[in-house]
Amino acid sequence: MDYIRVTSIDDPLFAKLHQLMKEVFPPEEVLDFDLWKGPLEDPSIRVFVAVHQEEVVGVTEYRYYPEWNIAMTDFTIIGRPGLGLGRFIANKRMEDLQELASQNGVELNGMFAEIYDPYRIGDHDFGGVKTMDPYVRREVLSHLGYKRLDFPYVHPSWENDGTAVEGLDLCFMPLDDSVNELKSTLVVDFLSTYYSVLPDKPQAWLDMIEQLKSKEMVHLLEL
Template identity: 65%
Template sequence: MEYSRITSVTDPLFRQVHNLLSEVFPPEEVLEYSLWKEPLEDPGIRVFAAVHEGSVVGTTEYRYYSDWNVAMTDFTIIGREGLGVGRFLAQRRLNDLQKLAADNGKELFGMFAEIYDPYRVEYAFGGIKPMDPFVRREVLSHLGYKRLDLPYVHPSWQGDGEAVSGLDLCFMPGDENLEQIEAALVANFLTRYYAVLADKPEVWTSMVERLKSRDTVPLLPL
């Protein structure tokens, strides 16, 4: 299996990647195809495909913020069972991020991720069984992600200013004994991460403002 980086919408692999996105996630979570041109060309956004016998069988997108020494996992998709795709993507991603942190003279502090909570909201998506929201949540818990103790929403990626709920903002600390992180880090991260979306719901703005008034945010079991 190959770990192939995609940096252009003209890459033949990207059509397969976008098809996987559309099959697995609801529409409000998927950026329209043509709008991917700039993100893919951004050196700070890393989109990789797991390629098996010429076909994309999985994909992941993530980014590293050198000034905060944290990463964000945008998505991880398993497109075919029985090939160890999930482990392959997680390990290759971690190796890549650890190298980026080392080049920055540091050890990776941790990684954010938005994780669906199927115990609160019923989701009719996921495609193959490994992408079922219940399975994904448990796998991410096994990887070491913890839930930030705050009511969470995010702006819709359709750019319509709507709030998307039913997810938790989580963090996988490099030190598994870490019990809290600075609220300012969370607020600053969210502000930068969603800067690309011009229309943001008031409930999201209020959430970020409340974070700015706090010192820390507890990390809870997922």
């Protein structure tokens, strides 16, 4: 199995990657093909595919923020069972992030991720791909060490139509197991930076940010 970075929409692997995304994710979570040109060419955004027998069987996108020494996992797709893809991608991603942190003279503090909550909204079947079952994924991510930030979370739709997407939790995986809260300023700064690419923010998201600004800390709860 190969772990290969994709940096151009002209890369034949990207067409396979994008098709896999459309098969697995709901439309509001998938950026249009041509709109990927900028993100793929952005050195801070890291898109890797797992290639098995010349086919893209897994994908992960993530980014590292040296100013906060944290990462964000944008998404992970486990497209086929029986290949050990989850462990393969998680290990390769962490190796890459630790190398980036090392270049910054530190060890990684942790990683954010948006995680579906199927106990609230259970209508995502992820294209019938059983390895992407939201109940399974939530437990796997809990096993990896992700914890849920204690506030009602929404995010702007990637269709950039001003709607708020619900049914997810913002989570954080601290690499120090003793960490059980984050500074709210970190959460606000991160979310404001992460979603700066989407100019049409829903009012629910703006209200959420204002509520976070009124807090000093945000607790981390078990998934």
